[in-house]
Amino acid sequence: xxxxxxxxxxxxxxxxxxxxxxxxxxxxxxxxxxxxxxxxxxxxxxxxxxxxxxxxxxxxxxxxxxxxxxxxxxxxxxxxxxxxxxxxxxxxxxxxxxxxxxxxxxxxxxxxxxxxxxxxxxxxxxxxxxxxxxxxxxxxxxxxxxxxxxxxxxxxxxxxxxxxxxxxxxxxxxxxxxxxxxxxxxxxxxxxxxxxxxxxxxxxxxxxxxxxxxxxxxxxxxxxxxxxxxxxxxxxxxxx
Amino acid sequence: xxxxxxxxxxxxxxxxxxxxxxxxxxxxxxxxxxxxxxxxxxxxxxxxxxxxxxxxxxxxxxxxxxxxxxxxxxxxxxxxxxxxxxxxxxxxxxxxxxxxxxxxxxxxxxxxxxxxxxxxxxxxxxxxxxxxxxxxxxxxxxxxxxxxxxxxxxxxxxxxxxxxxxxxxxxxxxxxxxxxxxxxxxxxxxxxxxxxxxxxxxxxxxxxxxxxxxxxxxxxxxxxxxxxxxxxxxxxxxxx
DNA sequence: CAAAAGGTGCCAAGATTTGGCACCGTTTTG
DNA sequence: CAAAACGGTGCCAAATCTTGGCACCTTTTG
Numbered sequence: 157x158x159x160x161x162x163x164x165x166x167x168x169x170x171x172x173x174x175x176x177x178x179x180x181x182x183x184x185x186x187x188x189x190x191x192x193x194x195x196x197x198x199x200x201x202x203x204x205x206x207x208x209x210x211x212x213x214x215x216x217x218x219x220x221x222x223x224x225x226x227x228x229x230x231x232x233x234x235x236x237x238x239x240x241x242x243x244x245x246x247x248x249x250x251x252x253x254x255x256x257x258x259x260x261x262x263x264x265x266x267x268x269x270x271x272x273x274x275x276x277x278x279x280x281x282x283x284x285x286x287x288x289x290x291x292x293x294x295x296x297x298x299x300x301x302x303x304x305x306x307x308x309x310x311x312x313x314x315x316x317x318x319x320x321x322x323x324x325x326x327x328x329x330x331x332x333x334x335x336x337x338x339x340x341x342x343x344x345x346x347x348x349x350x351x352x353x354x355x356x357x358x359x360x361x362x363x364x365x366x367x368x369x370x371x372x373x374x375x376x377x378x379x380x381x382x383x384x385x386x387x388x389x390x391x392x393x394x395x396x
Numbered sequence: 397x398x399x400x401x402x403x404x405x406x407x408x409x410x411x412x413x414x415x416x417x418x419x420x421x422x423x424x425x426x427x428x429x430x431x432x433x434x435x436x437x438x439x440x441x442x443x444x445x446x447x448x449x450x451x452x453x454x455x456x457x458x459x460x461x462x463x464x465x466x467x468x469x470x471x472x473x474x475x476x477x478x479x480x481x482x483x484x485x486x487x488x489x490x491x492x493x494x495x496x497x498x499x500x501x502x503x504x505x506x507x508x509x510x511x512x513x514x515x516x517x518x519x520x521x522x523x524x525x526x527x528x529x530x531x532x533x534x535x536x537x538x539x540x541x542x543x544x545x546x547x548x549x550x551x552x553x554x555x556x557x558x559x560x561x562x563x564x565x566x567x568x569x570x571x572x573x574x575x576x577x578x579x580x581x582x583x584x585x586x587x588x589x590x591x592x593x594x595x596x597x598x599x600x601x602x603x604x605x606x607x608x609x610x611x612x613x614x615x616x617x618x619x620x621x622x623x624x625x626x627x628x629x630x631x632x633x634x635x636x
Numbered sequence: 637c638a639a640a641a642g643g644t645g646c647c648a649a650g651a652t653t654t655g656g657c658a659c660c661g662t663t664t665t666g
Numbered sequence: 667c668a669a670a671a672c673g674g675t676g677c678c679a680a681a682t683c684t685t686g687g688c689a690c691c692t693t694t695t696g
Contacts, residue, residue: 158683159653178673188655193674211663212671399684418642428686433643451694452640 159195162187166195167204170218177215306368307347310335317349319368321360332371333358399435402427406435407444410458417455546608547587550575557589559608561600572611573598 157165165185170176178196182189196216200206205219310317318332333349336357345362397405405425410416418436422429436456440446445459550557558572573589576597585602 177671179671190656190675191654194654197674208673209663210661210673213664214662214672216673417640419640430644430687431685434685437643448642449694450642450692453695454641454693456642 157186162191163195163199166192166199167218170206170216175215175217181216306370307335307338310368310370311338316371317347317368318371319360320366322364322366331358331360333360397426402431403435403439406432406439407458410446410456415455415457421456546610547575547578550608550610551578556611557587557608558611559600560606562604562606571598571600573600 162185166181169181169184173180176184178189178192181192185192187195196206206216207219208214208216306317306319314334316332317335318330320328321331322328331349331351332353333347333351335347335349337348339346339348339359347360347362347365349358349360350356351358402425406421409421409424413420416424418429418432421432425432427435436446436448446456447459448454448456546557546559554574556572557575558570560568561571562568571589571591572593573587573591575587575589577588579586579588579599587600587602587605589598589600590596591598
């Protein structure tokens with residue numbers, strides 16, 4: 157029998173019976189006492205928390221809290237989870253937030269260093285403004301769900317984003333920008349993009365963007381996005 | 397060289413070089429062409445997405461989006477993540493929520509069936525009331541952070557919860573209840589507990605609970621928590 | 637067509653895992 | 667107290683699994 161299969165069998169048995177002795181496991185799994193002991197050592201190495209009571213009436217027991225999952229997550233999925241937890245934390249004092257952080261920390265630890273760097277870079281794209289205490293909750297996210305797919309692709313794969321934009325005076329233009337950041341100034345969302353044609357940063361209110369589309373392979377350069385008052389449309393927001 | 401180490405080396409090389417041939421990998425890793433091919437097969441079994449182009453100028457390539465993490469999460473941590481994403485979804489239209497769900501689905505899939513049942517049971521404990529559009533965001537979570545540790549323990553390990561409670565008339569009593577659910581009716585949080593002494597459900601406003609403490613091993617029975625009007629303190633809330 | 641690339645089946649040589657054994661330290665029980 | 671029932675460790679030969687080499691197949695490109 158394969159090592160991994162045997163490990164699985166041991167874990168399964170411990171899960172089912174709660175507690176067991178090495179001898180019983182040996183019989184159940186069909187491996188020698190010696191091998192079971194080695195396997196339990198290996199499982200502990202891997203991170204399983206296995207308690208053992210020595211002496212007559214003793215046995216081994218899988219810590220019920222330690223049943224762990226080894227999910228294979230794509231990096232964008234981890235990114236999404238990070239944002240979820242960050243947003244939740246920003247939104248209030250929900251319990252379990254600490255636990256969620258712990259879980260995320262573990263996920264991060266299992267990523268390679270360069271991937272973590274990528275993740276942080278992506279998170280850096282999302283600037284969430286301070287929420288005033290009287291902020292309307294439903295106005296947190298005025299981003300149209302239709303926009304999401306194209307945005308996700310453009311941000312995560314660093315593609316040029318093409319969309320139609322209706323400016324403050326109602327004129328419609330077509331734009332192609334490098335998406336650099338998303339700025340959340342509740343209740344408004346902004347896309348901060350570098351316009352290669354105009355050679356400068358531009359802000360686009362999400363609710364004025366339509367039919368976005370991520371263009372083919374571009375891998376544009378990340379830029380330092382300035383958030384000074386002259387670039388950032390705080391004032392427009394303040395004058396509402 | 398160990399199998400796992402070699403697998404890691406292959407993945408690392410593919411990550412670095414983007415694309416490579418079997419021959420080059422063979423040299424780099426120090427194993428035969430045959431072994432590399434076997435390893436790549438094993439990696440694919442494990443879930444790695446490895447593209448290969450046959451013919452002159454071909455090679456193998458690790459799908460850059462498929463870099464995956466295999467974190468070992470404790471079940472309570474998964475629970476916490478689930479709540480985070482659920483809360484985020486409830487709070488608004490943040491992007492990436494779908495991706496986060498996908499990630500969570502994968503995590504869930506990697507759990508054993510009985511653990512998923514447990515998770516669902518735990519999630520079922522959290523009843524989040526509808527948020528009115530004019531809800532104050534900062535009033536989402538008026539649950540004192542001091543309460544969290546004891547609550548988490550009590551809920552996740554199903555222990556009796558002992559705490560001091562100040563009722564509407566200001567009288568302080570000591571309670572010991574089986575925590576059955578948390579009811580979120582923004583801006584108020586309630587603990588729904590079964591009081592074994594009084595043999596009935598009781599609601600406790602979180603902000604009137606103090607010095608909670610999870611008692612030793614109990615593993616009480618889950619009960620069907622009724623949320624009819626006569627039990628649920630909606631009225632108290634409405635009359636604020 | 638020839639060369640370069642991925643992919644498969646087979647087998648003996650080489651490396652790792654396994655089982656058995658002796659033995660140690662604890663704890664419970666008669 | 668002594669024996670029994672536990673988990674845990676070191677050692678070694680036997681059993682098992684992995685590896686490398688080889689022949690050969692298919693696809694693609696110049």
